[in-house]
Amino acid sequence: MKEQFNASDISKVIDQALIYQCACPAQVCKSIFELRELYDYQMNCIGDSANDQLVHQTIADATEKAHELMEKCLERILEIEGWDQKNFVMPELLKKKTTKSL
Amino acid sequence: MKNSKIMLIDSDSYTSTVLFEELSVHGFNNAHRVSSGFEVPIALEKFAPDIVIFNYHFHQPDSLTLCSTIKLLSPESATMVIVSPGPALKAVRQWAKETKNIDVVIEKPLSDERFYMMLEDLVKLKESTKALTNRTELLANLVPQEAMLAAENHFNNEGEMFEAAILFTDIRRSSKLITTMAPRQYFEHLNTVLSAQSKEITRYEGSVIKYTGDGLMAVFKGMGRAYLALRCGLDLAQAAKDAALPYGVGVAEGLVLAGLIGDSAASGQRRQFDVIGATVHLASRLCGIANAGELIATKSINQRAKLNAPLPQPIQSVAIRGFDTKVDCVGFNLQQPQMQEL
Numbered sequence: 001m002k003e004q005f006n007a008s009d010i011s012k013v014i015d016q017a018l019i020y021q022c023a024c025p026a027q028v029c030k031s032i033f034e035l036r037e038l039y040d041y042q043m044n045c046i047g048d049s050a051n052d053q054l055v056h057q058t059i060a061d062a063t064e065k066a067h068e069l070m071e072k073c074l075e076r077i078l079e080i081e082g083w084d085q086k087n088f089v090m091p092e093l094l095k096k097k098t099t100k101s102l
Numbered sequence: 103m104k105n106s107k108i109m110l111i112d113s114d115s116y117t118s119t120v121l122f123e124e125l126s127v128h129g130f131n132n133a134h135r136v137s138s139g140f141e142v143p144i145a146l147e148k149f150a151p152d153i154v155i156f157n158y159h160f161h162q163p164d165s166l167t168l169c170s171t172i173k174l175l176s177p178e179s180a181t182m183v184i185v186s187p188g189p190a191l192k193a194v195r196q197w198a199k200e201t202k203n204i205d206v207v208i209e210k211p212l213s214d215e216r217f218y219m220m221l222e223d224l225v226k227l228k229e230s231t232k233a234l235t236n237r238t239e240l241l242a243n244l245v246p247q248e249a250m251l252a253a254e255n256h257f258n259n260e261g262e263m264f265e266a267a268i269l270f271t272d273i274r275r276s277s278k279l280i281t282t283m284a285p286r287q288y289f290e291h292l293n294t295v296l297s298a299q300s301k302e303i304t305r306y307e308g309s310v311i312k313y314t315g316d317g318l319m320a321v322f323k324g325m326g327r328a329y330l331a332l333r334c335g336l337d338l339a340q341a342a343k344d345a346a347l348p349y350g351v352g353v354a355e356g357l358v359l360a361g362l363i364g365d366s367a368a369s370g371q372r373r374q375f376d377v378i379g380a381t382v383h384l385a386s387r388l389c390g391i392a393n394a395g396e397l398i399a400t401k402s403i404n405q406r407a408k409l410n411a412p413l414p415q416p417i418q419s420v421a422i423r424g425f426d427t428k429v430d431c432v433g434f435n436l437q438q439p440q441m442q443e444l
Contacts, residue, residue, distance in 0.1 A: 007160070007189045007190075008161060010188065011159075011160030011188060012161065014187065014210050014211065015114070015157075015159045015161075015186050015210065016114070016116065017210075017211055018117045018121060018157070018184075018210060018211060018212060019120055019121075019211060019212055019214075023210075023211035026211045030187050033187050033188035034187070036188075037188075095116050
């Protein structure tokens with residue numbers, strides 16, 4: 001499966017978005033990790049029997065599409081929120097907004 | 103519960119601030135923040151936290167060793183690690199499994215409900231553990247060590263037989279003393295005397311089985327029991343001359359039976375640990391005939407103890423109440439000048 005963001009980048013986003021209510025990009029990141037796990041799981045399952053193979057391949061294909069979609073979504077929301085997309089650093093404005101809301 | 107001391111370790115100043123303020127909003131006001139691993143040992147010592155919350159960051163994998171530092175320096179503290187899902191979560195779970203240094207692992211982003219529910223559960227667990235420890239410590243002072251072991255090992259009703267040296271002390275003319283002294287004053291003196299005796303017995307590896315009102319009963323087990331019991335008895339007799347309440351000492355050795363007295367089948371019935379047998383009666387009787395500052399022991403235990411000094415006075419064929427045959431004894435009167443063995 002093609003990965004646009006590596007584990008370190010995604011973890012960095014989650015690490016900065018600590019609290020649930022101000023962590024929508026982190027929710028997307030979490031979904032990406034879950035999709036990756038689901039894909040890996042299906043890859044392990046493929047090869048058991050002819051019928052099973054079709055089931056697991058179907059899930060893997062759908063997961064791959066969902067993963068691509070969520071990665072695109074992450075790229076877009078990071079852009080909208082103004083994150084540093086090279087170092088994955090939360091913008092100062094967003095930090096202040098989060099701290100103020102507490 | 104909200105008074106629990108929480109230490110927050112987070113190297114990122116932004117997330118640290120967010121979490122610290124979040125805790126405060128939820129009423130956890132007794133929190134302390136640490137940003138670097140170097141500060142952790144000193145902070146643990148000064149703050150003595152109930153709970154340590156460690157915000158783990160993926161790009162600092164080595165920081166997990168801090169969890170071992172926490173457990174090593176502050177084993178009483180519970181450790182909660184907050185971690186991002188994915189590879190970081192897997193690494194932390196693996197570390198927790200291998201080292202057993204992490205009590206709770208919780209995933210980011212934190213949902214209020216889950217995080218505070220877990221935090222409150224952890225606080226409750228800490229409080230109940232602390233209460234249990236305090237109760238155990240209190241019980242350990244009230245109940246002989248042997249009784250605790252017997253209860254832990256689910257002693258059966260048959261008890262355990264073993265060879266032991268038994269030591270008794272008893273205050274002389276206690277009835278007269280208690281009628282001439284104010285009860286509180288007598289109690290204070292009694293407490294001082296018996297506490298000092300108990301300390302000596304522990305020093306000689308003996309165990310106080312019970313306080314008998316005006317004295318105590320102790321047991322000495324193991325290979326060196328005769329020597330230790332007699333040496334201890336001599337020190338106690340020596341101390342009797344300066345004690346607020348004068349007392350005598352008796353020592354005998356032989357087979358005894360230890361166990362819990364009381365019905366184990368009846369729930370709620372009080373049970374008491376005791377050591378019984380003819381040896382116990384003999385030591386008690388010898389103590390009864392000893393004068394203040396005097397130790398009376400059986401001749402046989404004195405021979406086995408092989409003490410170099412002081413030399414005892416032989417007391418031949420002593421008639422002991424309740425015993426058919428007379429017993430050869432020795433007496434050490436440490437209130438009089440003693441002949442030293444050359």
